[in-house]
Amino acid sequence: MSPSPLNEPGAASVAAIEARYPEDDRAAIRAAYETAARWHAGQLRRSGDPYVTHPVEVAAIVADLGLSPAAVCAAILHDTVDDTPYTFAQMRAEFGDDVTAMVEALPTSTELHRAALDVDASHAGSPDVEVLVIKLADRLHNLRTLQHTSIARQVRVARDTLETVAPIAQRLGLTGVRRELEEISLAYLRSTVVTDRPTRATLRLLELTTLLLPRNARSRWREEWAAEVGALPTRRARVMFTLQTLCGVPRLAWVLSGPRRAVVPTWVAGLTQLAQALGVGGAIVVVTATDSVFAWIAGGIVLVSLALLGMLLFVRSDGPARRLIALIRAWRRQ
Amino acid sequence: MSDPRMTLQTQLVLKAFTSDPTQQRYGLEICDLVGLASGTVYPILARLEQAGWLESGWEDSTSVTDGRPRRRFYSLSADGAQQARDALARSHRSGRPQRAGWTVSGQTDPGVVPS
Numbered sequence: 001m002s003p004s005p006l007n008e009p010g011a012a013s014v015a016a017i018e019a020r021y022p023e024d025d026r027a028a029i030r031a032a033y034e035t036a037a038r039w040h041a042g043q044l045r046r047s048g049d050p051y052v053t054h055p056v057e058v059a060a061i062v063a064d065l066g067l068s069p070a071a072v073c074a075a076i077l078h079d080t081v082d083d084t085p086y087t088f089a090q091m092r093a094e095f096g097d098d099v100t101a102m103v104e105a106l107p108t109s110t111e112l113h114r115a116a117l118d119v120d121a122s123h124a125g126s127p128d129v130e131v132l133v134i135k136l137a138d139r140l141h142n143l144r145t146l147q148h149t150s151i152a153r154q155v156r157v158a159r160d161t162l163e164t165v166a167p168i169a170q171r172l173g174l175t176g177v178r179r180e181l182e183e184i185s186l187a188y189l190r191s192t193v194v195t196d197r198p199t200r201a202t203l204r205l206l207e208l209t210t211l212l213l214p215r216n217a218r219s220r221w222r223e224e225w226a227a228e229v230g231a232l233p234t235r236r237a238r239v240m241f242t243l244q245t246l247c248g249v250p251r252l253a254w255v256l257s258g259p260r261r262a263v264v265p266t267w268v269a270g271l272t273q274l275a276q277a278l279g280v281g282g283a284i285v286v287v288t289a290t291d292s293v294f295a296w297i298a299g300g301i302v303l304v305s306l307a308l309l310g311m312l313l314f315v316r317s318d319g320p321a322r323r324l325i326a327l328i329r330a331w332r333r334q
Numbered sequence: 335m336s337d338p339r340m341t342l343q344t345q346l347v348l349k350a351f352t353s354d355p356t357q358q359r360y361g362l363e364i365c366d367l368v369g370l371a372s373g374t375v376y377p378i379l380a381r382l383e384q385a386g387w388l389e390s391g392w393e394d395s396t397s398v399t400d401g402r403p404r405r406r407f408y409s410l411s412a413d414g415a416q417q418a419r420d421a422l423a424r425s426h427r428s429g430r431p432q433r434a435g436w437t438v439s440g441q442t443d444p445g446v447v448p449s
Contacts, residue, residue, distance in 0.1 A: 155403070189403055221376075227403035228362040228372075241362070241372055248373025255380045266398070 008037060009049065010056035017056075017063045018071060025069035029059075032073040032095065032324050039084040046148040054141060055079055061137035065174065071130040078134060078212035098127070105131045109139075109160065116168040129172060136177055143184045158185035162219040170215070182219065189226055196235050202242040203229055209246055212253040221252070279306045337417070340425040343370055347378050348418045351388070351408075355415045358395075358407040361427045381407055387414030 014033045020024040036052050043051035059075035073095055080086040081103065092100040105127075107115040112135055119128045139161060146154050162185045169178035186207065206225060210218045225245055232238045279302055287299040338344060344370040350357070350359065365375045381413060382388040389411045393404040 223403065224361065224406040227405045228360070230403055231362065231405075244371040244373045245376060246373065247371070248376050251373075251377040252380055255377050255384065 001008060007178075009160070010037065013053075013056045013060050014076075017060055020063050021072070023067050028069060028095065028099075029072055029076070032076040035086070035094065036076050036080055039080050039086045043083065045145065047145055051079075051083075054145075057141045057144075058134065058137045060175065061140055061177075062134055065133060065137070065177075067133060068125070070098040070127075071102060071134060073099045073240045074106075074131075075134045075137060077103055078106060078138060102127060102131050102134070108129075109258075112168065113164050115248050116171065132168065132172060133174070136169050136172070140177060141179060143181060146184070146188065154188045155262065156297070158188040158225075161185040162189075162223065166219070167216070186222060186226075196238075197243065198235060199229060199238040202239050206242050206246050209249045212249055214253075214256050217256050232307055252324075276306050279303075337421065338378075338385045338387070340421055343368075343374055344378050344382070345422060345425060346370065347375060347382070348387075348422055349444070351410050352418050352422065353417070355410050358409040359364070360405040360407050383408070386411060387418055389414075 010033065014029065020031050021029065033052075033056065036055050040055075042049040045051055045054055053074045055078055058078065059072050062075040063072050077091060077095070077099065081088055081091065088104060089102055091103065112132075115135075118131060119132060123129055143157065143161060146157060149157075161181050164184070166178050166181045169181060170173075203226065207222050210222055213221060225242070227240055229238050232241055282301040283302040287295045289295075346381065347364060347370075350364055350367045351357075359380060361376060363381070365372050368375070379388060379390075383390055387410065388408050390406055390408045393407055
């Protein structure tokens, strides 16, 4: 008996996935779905949904990221061997070596970090990288449906995601995945302590300013501050703490970027300071001389962009500074 | 890594650690102990940690009950304890007068005895 289209759980998503791939690959994707649906039949997710909806949604994420048809099949089949009597030998007979090798190579959550270190992230599209991406998609869908699990598990998964999984997504260049992993995880860590709206609003503002910090330091400070805020007894104390901490973020960013800042030669720093002084002076002169609304707005824009320039050069990373140096050198050579 | 600059606030934070060198403390606790705003204390903690004087680590998650987020704890490193004492002693010797009424946590400041 063949599952009737669109009535079976996950079938609509599978149809959408198939539509993204050429005709030749669709049969294999459909077969993988039918196998997964058959073996997972009767199993349920914590949400109460049929279990097969999970591997299908993982495959949908994998397909959205443009991975190979083999990776899509591997994503659909990723839990069959672990959670059902289905065996790798059966899988190899039905779906071939490529798909089976990927499912076999899927790291467990504890192996993930090690596996990510071993993989050369520059080989996008290689089976090694695709296996990692399937694992990331698996975690992403688990996070999206994390509300159905216990609070203790939510906190544990959220922490592990921030510490281990999100950095791997970043390393593989999956910025969108990394952002969603972090946003969902932070929301769970926050919600365990802070419920009032002013605190949430200021805390979110604080999280936003942590963008000034070097990327690898952000989640540590966000989590550290969220924990401190949660321990404060009154709303007033929480908001005050958050705002005070916020004032210290630029300085913290300065401290944390210390070793890398050294690559900016002093003459570039001097030149930038001079440009900033001239810009600020010029803006003030223009604003006071004309005293119109437009001048105020223009002056404000100049000041803000100068401040941003300063931050870009000295705080966030040395990339923009290097580019500026290269630009100036090229200009002088002409 | 060069030694951190001994500003007034840095000295206060260091004293909070040297007064009980084995005690682990978290950021908010230090803010309360020394009476400084969190925006001042965290950059100092980061600087001292970068200099290797302080170490930090997450609270053991098994000791955290009821889903409260774990805290980040700071403590003096093995080297740091001695270096912090030396630096505090130096900054006192260098002629900066110690202001009366400087106390840590409301107790009388034990101060640092110059060797």
